[in-house]
Amino acid sequence: MSTTRSDWEQLYQSLTLEGRAFIDGQYVPAASGATFECLSPVDGRFLANVASTDEADANAAVSAARRAFESGVWSGLAPAQRKRTLIRFADLILANQEELALLETLDMGKPISDALAIDVPAAANAIRWSAEAIDKIYDEVAPTPHDQLGLITREPVGVVAAIVPWNFPLIMASWKFAPALAAGNSFILKPSEKSPLTAIRIAQLALQAGIPKGVFNVLPGYGHTVGKALALHMDVDTLAFTGSTAIAKQLLIYAGQSNMKRVWMEAGGKSANVVFADAPDLQAAAQAAAGAIAFNQGEVCTAGSRLLVERSIRDTFIPLVVEALKAWKPGHALDPATNVGAIVDARQLENVLRYIQIGKDQGAHLLAGGNRTLQDTGGLYLEPAIFDGVDNAMTIAAEEIFGPVLSVITFDSTEQALHIANDSIFGLAAGVWTRDLSKAHTFARGLRAGSVWVNQYDGGDMTAPFGGFKQSGNGRDKSLHAFDKYTELKATWIKL
Numbered sequence: 047m048s049t050t051r052s053d054w055e056q057l058y059q060s061l062t063l064e065g066r067a068f069i070d071g072q073y074v075p076a077a078s079g080a081t082f083e084c085l086s087p088v089d090g091r092f093l094a095n096v097a098s099t100d101e102a103d104a105n106a107a108v109s110a111a112r113r114a115f116e117s118g119v120w121s122g123l124a125p126a127q128r129k130r131t132l133i134r135f136a137d138l139i140l141a142n143q144e145e146l147a148l149l150e151t152l153d154m155g156k157p158i159s160d161a162l163a164i165d166v167p168a169a170a171n172a173i174r175w176s177a178e179a180i181d182k183i184y185d186e187v188a189p190t191p192h193d194q195l196g197l198i199t200r201e202p203v204g205v206v207a208a209i210v211p212w213n214f215p216l217i218m219a220s221w222k223f224a225p226a227l228a229a230g231n232s233f234i235l236k237p238s239e240k241s242p243l244t245a246i247r248i249a250q251l252a253l254q255a256g257i258p259k260g261v262f263n264v265l266p267g268y269g270h271t272v273g274k275a276l277a278l279h280m281d282v283d284t285l286a287f288t289g290s291t292a293i294a295k296q297l298l299i300y301a302g303q304s305n306m307k308r309v310w311m312e313a314g315g316k317s318a319n320v321v322f323a324d325a326p327d328l329q330a331a332a333q334a335a336a337g338a339i340a341f342n343q344g345e346v347c348t349a350g351s352r353l354l355v356e357r358s359i360r361d362t363f364i365p366l367v368v369e370a371l372k373a374w375k376p377g378h379a380l381d382p383a384t385n386v387g388a389i390v391d392a393r394q395l396e397n398v399l400r401y402i403q404i405g406k407d408q409g410a411h412l413l414a415g416g417n418r419t420l421q422d423t424g425g426l427y428l429e430p431a432i433f434d435g436v437d438n439a440m441t442i443a444a445e446e447i448f449g450p451v452l453s454v455i456t457f458d459s460t461e462q463a464l465h466i467a468n469d470s471i472f473g474l475a476a477g478v479w480t481r482d483l484s485k486a487h488t489f490a491r492g493l494r495a496g497s498v499w500v501n502q503y504d505g506g507d508m509t510a511p512f513g514g515f516k517q518s519g520n521g522r523d524k525s526l527h528a529f530d531k532y533t534e535l536k537a538t539w540i541k542l
């Protein structure tokens with residue numbers, strides 16, 4: 047059990063990192079031979095040369111996936127058989143949890159304690175939950191006239207490609223491949239170029255669990271090369287995406303330009319966390335508000351990046367939030383005591399610092415944080431920042447920063463709070479804090495967001511769907527609703 051930073055370093059020394067693609071049951075270099083360097087934001091260390099796949103590799107992976115699908119080697123199994131294999135896959139992920147957590151942290155900078163306690167178990171749980179569900183979902187018989195039998199059945203769509211981001215590499219991928227594989231599809235995973243290592247590693251565990259070759263493939267590489275090739279491919283049936291709204295829009299164009307593949311997207315957010323004067327516990331609300339922007343370095347699609355505070359409590363509440371944020375302190379990501387790790391790469395850090403400057407330039411008041419820190423580690427660390435005096439029209443309130451930058455906006459009435467909360471192109475999530483049950487329900491109903499949390503922030507598990515309204519996306523990950531993305535409905539009419 048690794049409990050200290052030096053334990054983690056020791057584990058790292060014992061590993062040989064795999065950087066190749068995984069196509070048709072084996073690790074292979076990119077057809078072109080191209081690679082890119084994977085550097086750690088934790089301390090700048092070189093991790094691996096990773097295959098930079100492109101259209102040729104996409105073609106090979108899609109062919110392998112199609113062959114496997116048509117052969118029935120996976121798609122033709124009884125759901126209970128797929129269940130057993132997927133549960134073995136989940137168990138293997140847990141059996142290798144320290145290695146996977148270490149790869150996740152070194153690759154994208156999150157605290158090792160989070161990677162170990164949250165990311166790896168959540169990915170295993172997504173697989174187990176979807177596997178356990180798949181042999182309990184029944185098809186339907188339509189209420190037809192007596193001389194007809196109408197069967198409504200679900201079939202796997204075929205070849206599913208998923209393009210995922212770097213903020214929760216394993217979790218975002220598992221929310222897609224778990225239901226897709228459980229439903230009998232073949233799958234191609236395109237991890238972010240900023241965090242490919244765990245996706246590459248689990249391909250081998252999938253094979254070891256008994257998932258047949260060609261059913262689970264991994265193509266590391268850039269969005270504009272292999273991502274685009276998958277999105278334009280004529281033989282990919284479904285594209286499942288998590289990432290920015292800008293790229294989501296581009297993928298819709300690619301689908302229209304190619305085979306009209308189904309495109310499901312979990313995109314960006316700018317979530318409002320609304321604190322009324324009658325919140326049951328202001329201290330708890332302040333702590334949650336701090337966690338909602340500092341957890342995972344603020345690199346969270348549902349980050350509560352707009353904190354709406356009722357004017358009558360602002361003078362007591364805002365200092366509580368500033369105080370609560372002090373508990374979120376950047377530290378070396380391999381130190382088990384760290385709760386704020388490194389920003390994923392230099393480009394993202396520059397981007398977040400640029401937004402902090404824009405906030406200042408537009409007249410918002412920086413109360414705390416916002417400075418780069420721990421440069422001596424060679425890593426990319428940033429103090430969580432909190433701005434007061436923010437107007438919802440300011441750039442820092444309108445655009446997704448995807449870093450630890452909190453905007454505090456004051457409101458005077460329930461109607462105004464709802465208007466501000468919904469005044470965004472996004473609609474991913476929202477929080478509301480009040481002890482008034484009726485107000486909580488009415489406000490939750492009025493919010494245009496896929497997830498609403500009352501007197502808490504960021505709750506959820508595999509039992510409830512997750513996804514966005516408006517430009518935060520379509521379709522839902524998690525829960526039984528996720529199977530809608532990876533199955534086609536067929537109506538079969540039999541004349542009796």
Ligand code: NAD
Nearest residue numbers: 210211212237238269273274289290293312313314315347
């Ligand atoms: P991104 O959109 O830049 O990249 C996401 C993925 O798309 C990467 O794998 C990238 O290589 C690929 N890509 C980029 N250009 C492409 C192209 N032209 N064709 C095909 N693929 C392409 O996003 P990111 O920076 O990796 O992640 C941050 C974003 O993800 C934020 O907007 C965040 O809100 C969002 N996100 C959303 C959810 C959700 O569930 N709604 C969850 C996590 C992250």
